[in-house]
Amino acid sequence: MKTKEIVIAVLLATGLVTFFLLLPRPAPVAQAADDTFPTHLLFEGVRLFDGERLHESMDVLVEGETIAAIAPHLAPPSGTKVVDGRGKTLLPGLIDAHTHTWGDALERALHFGVTTEIDMFTDAASAAEVRAQQKRGEAHGRADLVSAGTLVTAPGGHGTEYGIAIPTLDDPAGADAFVADRLAEGSDFIKIVYGEAGGHWPTLDAATLGAVITAAHEREALAVVHVSNREAARTALDLGADGLVHIWSDRPPDDEILALAAKHGAFVIPTLSVIAMMAGQPNLTALDEDPALAAYITPAEAGTLTQTIAGLPLRAERLEVARQATVALAEAGVPILAGTDAPNPGTAHGASLHGELSLLVEAGLTPTAALAAATSVPARAFGLDDRGRVASGLRADLVLVDGDPTQDIRRTRHIVGIWKAGRAVERRRGDADLADRASAPDVAVFARFDDGELDAAYGHGWQSTTDGMMGGQSTVTLELVSPGAAGSVGALSLRGSIRAGFPFPWAGGMIFPGAEPMTPVDFSSKQEVVFLARGDGASYRLMLFAESLGQIPASASFTAGEVWAEHRISLRDLAKDLRGVWGLAFAAGPSQGDFELMIDQVSIQ
Amino acid sequence: MNAATESLNAPDSSSAPVFHRRAPRRRYLRIFGLETRAELMKMVRMPAFVVPAFAFPLMFYALFGLAFGRGQEIGPVTMLGYLLATYGAFGVIGANLFSFGVGIAVERGQGWMLLKRAMPLPPLIHFLARMVVGMVFSLLILVGLFALGGFFGGVALPLPAWVKLAAWLTVGGLPFAAFGLFFGYLCGPNSAPAVINLLYLPLSFASGLWMPYEVLPGFFKALAPWLPAFHLAQQGLGIVGAETHASWTQSIVYLSAFTVVSLVAGIAAYRRDQESWG
Numbered sequence: 001m002k003t004k005e006i007v008i009a010v011l012l013a014t015g016l017v018t019f020f021l022l023l024p025r026p027a028p029v030a031q032a033a034d035d036t037f038p039t040h041l042l043f044e045g046v047r048l049f050d051g052e053r054l055h056e057s058m059d060v061l062v063e064g065e066t067i068a069a070i071a072p073h074l075a076p077p078s079g080t081k082v083v084d085g086r087g088k089t090l091l092p093g094l095i096d097a098h099t100h101t102w103g104d105a106l107e108r109a110l111h112f113g114v115t116t117e118i119d120m121f122t123d124a125a126s127a128a129e130v131r132a133q134q135k136r137g138e139a140h141g142r143a144d145l146v147s148a149g150t151l152v153t154a155p156g157g158h159g160t161e162y163g164i165a166i167p168t169l170d171d172p173a174g175a176d177a178f179v180a181d182r183l184a185e186g187s188d189f190i191k192i193v194y195g196e197a198g199g200h201w202p203t204l205d206a207a208t209l210g211a212v213i214t215a216a217h218e219r220e221a222l223a224v225v226h227v228s229n230r231e232a233a234r235t236a237l238d239l240g241a242d243g244l245v246h247i248w249s250d251r252p253p254d255d256e257i258l259a260l261a262a263k264h265g266a267f268v269i270p271t272l273s274v275i276a277m278m279a280g281q282p283n284l285t286a287l288d289e290d291p292a293l294a295a296y297i298t299p300a301e302a303g304t305l306t307q308t309i310a311g312l313p314l315r316a317e318r319l320e321v322a323r324q325a326t327v328a329l330a331e332a333g334v335p336i337l338a339g340t341d342a343p344n345p346g347t348a349h350g351a352s353l354h355g356e357l358s359l360l361v362e363a364g365l366t367p368t369a370a371l372a373a374a375t376s377v378p379a380r381a382f383g384l385d386d387r388g389r390v391a392s393g394l395r396a397d398l399v400l401v402d403g404d405p406t407q408d409i410r411r412t413r414h415i416v417g418i419w420k421a422g423r424a425v426e427r428r429r430g431d432a433d434l435a436d437r438a439s440a441p442d443v444a445v446f447a448r449f450d451d452g453e454l455d456a457a458y459g460h461g462w463q464s465t466t467d468g469m470m471g472g473q474s475t476v477t478l479e480l481v482s483p484g485a486a487g488s489v490g491a492l493s494l495r496g497s498i499r500a501g502f503p504f505p506w507a508g509g510m511i512f513p514g515a516e517p518m519t520p521v522d523f524s525s526k527q528e529v530v531f532l533a534r535g536d537g538a539s540y541r542l543m544l545f546a547e548s549l550g551q552i553p554a555s556a557s558f559t560a561g562e563v564w565a566e567h568r569i570s571l572r573d574l575a576k577d578l579r580g581v582w583g584l585a586f587a588a589g590p591s592q593g594d595f596e597l598m599i600d601q602v603s604i605q
Numbered sequence: 606m607n608a609a610t611e612s613l614n615a616p617d618s619s620s621a622p623v624f625h626r627r628a629p630r631r632r633y634l635r636i637f638g639l640e641t642r643a644e645l646m647k648m649v650r651m652p653a654f655v656v657p658a659f660a661f662p663l664m665f666y667a668l669f670g671l672a673f674g675r676g677q678e679i680g681p682v683t684m685l686g687y688l689l690a691t692y693g694a695f696g697v698i699g700a701n702l703f704s705f706g707v708g709i710a711v712e713r714g715q716g717w718m719l720l721k722r723a724m725p726l727p728p729l730i731h732f733l734a735r736m737v738v739g740m741v742f743s744l745l746i747l748v749g750l751f752a753l754g755g756f757f758g759g760v761a762l763p764l765p766a767w768v769k770l771a772a773w774l775t776v777g778g779l780p781f782a783a784f785g786l787f788f789g790y791l792c793g794p795n796s797a798p799a800v801i802n803l804l805y806l807p808l809s810f811a812s813g814l815w816m817p818y819e820v821l822p823g824f825f826k827a828l829a830p831w832l833p834a835f836h837l838a839q840q841g842l843g844i845v846g847a848e849t850h851a852s853w854t855q856s857i858v859y860l861s862a863f864t865v866v867s868l869v870a871g872i873a874a875y876r877r878d879q880e881s882w883g
Contacts, residue, residue, distance in 0.1 A: 019752070020764065025761055025764060
């Protein structure tokens, strides 16, 4: 009797447990779709810079893409991923307020904690595409873009020199239609280039500048102005510009202009990084030598960081003036925004924002003010009200750094983690691409021109190259001629003419060592290029294109005389880092005139 | 084992049946077990009494949920998930009200409760046994509802939520046992079912157990937070993920107060009954 009852009780209990186990449960959607995107993320006991001020110890809870709660102590819901915040500082995702986003700029920026790039001029069509992707939520692996699209400049003015055809504006009457076109293209704000009359570039006149600013304001768009000197800055501020995208650097600030900027509530993006480059001090804060950043900087970025603009007269005093003006503006209550003008020479997307923060602090801003200049201040200035601060309800764009950047601004470089819209960002090492890069074949002889063709031992072969791609007028013809040097069958002849049209004209013959044009090849095993040359007695150049050199090739000159002579040019002297060579060229220029050059027996050994 | 229990277990106090002396504690347990078993057997052997209380919530759920509620949503949850919590509350309230209220009144009328008084059975143990039966009954109703909702209504909940919902409703139904106790001793055997139904059905409606609180007419919306069934259902709704209109604290405080008031009234009614029959 007793046993029977126990059996019944056990059976009933088992049945009940089985029943509950059999009841349907929701499919685990979120976790299966993306392991790296937990629905809940808690930063526990972290020092928090919320975009405006510092909190010594806080718990910050992220739910999905959004910051859900901030309090000294929070009880995390079950399943929350907890990040230990001790000794670390949580910052809003950084905003670079002055960039130009070409190629993989946005991906690169995110690697350094820059979750939003404000772009001051790029191709309007590609910006529109990026915006559409952002709207669809397809922009997780890169920084968000906020872009002016096409800038407003005079015919032939600054902005027209990059080889992309852009519309220009020449009188106030066209201003409203011009602004309307930009906004129709999707421009998030209007950027205008304004210089002094009689300067290096043709420029809009003050009346047109004023008309553009007015048109932008009538259409409820922000109007920001590129200036480089104080009087232009004064005019722009006087005409109601919402912001200046560079600090002036020609003359020290005076009380009048400070008062003017403060009165109009305008903001200023000093871009000290690029002004330092123009002062001959690119990479002033040695970003590529900082162990905290170096691992993530690519060879190409390292190359660009140390470059200056070729042929630009360097004016060292400009940096000091720019610093003075920046601090004076900040003290006058003018919002200062951190911007780099990447990817100009001397800068790199992402990494340079950390340099800009250091430069702002060295100029005299407090570290806290510098951090605000890269977070809450640009967000407010550009009306980005879903980001720029760590506050509940805002987007979870976050950077966790080791140490306290409000004490030492360089701690922003010590990134522990980056989250964009709640998703953890995986940082790739800067040399990650080098691992699967092809090495140059171990053959010395590259081309002999003896088989009746433009031969090349490897790569994509020979091609003519001229400044035509940059709007120049130079020409060149490549052909085989006979006989060649030292009794050989043939040689390569390069004939053409160097003409005015581009500031640094060139024309010549180019070799791409990779299977596709411009694919980098590891040339670390190569030492020098040896070749025979003869010609019209003029001076020619061997140009080396490598990632570590940025966009500007390194060159060595040689003279091609009446008789064949051997030339040896050391590649090591042209570039220290040969891991990413994507082109070599024999070229004439920059001196103008017709030229004739013959090349034979080219070896790369 | 301490000295007290050892003395209670002494042979002289446990060997013979005892009428007016206190039985040892272990004996109480045994009586409780037997009484629970007897009450359960009563439930199994007299299904006519149990089946309606079991069938009503399931029938309503099938009708308003499975038949008419498909594809509808109430805030963040489906209508079928929502009604699982409210008809669950409806079911357990019924189980307890009928077990204590109608059950006691009818058995009083049959003289069975009088007979019980002559047994060596402390009344508290009888009521505890009834409570257990009420809980088992509640659980049965919930199993039926969960089976309908889970296997036919597409309701999917995490395992802890299923268990929590069953546990909350089963335990949260107990205050209604106290409420039932009062009516069981207040009403006569013939009037009890009518009186209790007269309270049970409107109370259920006004508490949002039949129709979601969100769609109740304004008057009932204002009234609902003052009704105990509302609080039982609201916290069940919280477990299935629906919006709630009362916090856990509010509901627990309210239901506790309701229990205390019902118990005081129930005990008073019980005493009055003892006096009139004794």
